[in-house]
Amino acid sequence: MVLADDHGAVREGLRLVLEGSGEISVVGEAADGGEAIRAALRLRPDVVVMDVRMPEVDGLAATAAVVAQTDARVLVLTTFDIDDYVLGALSAGASGFLLKSASGAELVAGVHRVADGDAVLDAAVTRVVVDAMRARPADPGPDLSELTDREVQVLGGLGAGLSNAQIAGRLTIGEATVKTHVSRVLMKLGVQSRVQAAVLAARSGVEAP
16 A cells, blocks of 8 residues: 655654554555655555645545546545545545544554445544535435435445445345445446445435435
8 A cells, every 4th residue: 555645754653553453565655646646656556545635736636646547545534624625535536534533443444444445434524524515505416316226225325434244234135235236326326436425425315224
């Protein structure tokens, strides 16, 4: 994986936590968004841990470029300062979002979940994102007409920040079946990540199963 943060001490701390788990290898670091994009293109990591606010190229633009140009998944880390900038980062294709106050265990687990294709949304972040979307002026919202009833239920689970296993438990179906439904939901809605689907779920008012 690649670490992108403009503070060297933060990157060093993150590296110690992640590599200290014995399960994750940090193959590169970046001090700004441009370096993050170049590192992702050169090193082809499974995951990029991305700071939101960085000089030169910011985290939003870097996230969009990494998602568009590589197969890497992006896990965004930031302080608790949720605004349209962060919503933009999620819409740009980030696969997860954790606060910098998260524990080492939460960070390691988050990287694993993102690498496995799951989504990671801190519970506090999820509430703020949903509230922000609901507070916006009404709009037609996404077209869910092509989704089956089961796919709408799965979309609701994504909107609540549930993992595949949690959705499977609530719907009493297999986790592999949930993965298939998630893939179909993303394809039908024309989005690239679970988090983008979660934002659409919030906009459309779809509830968790």
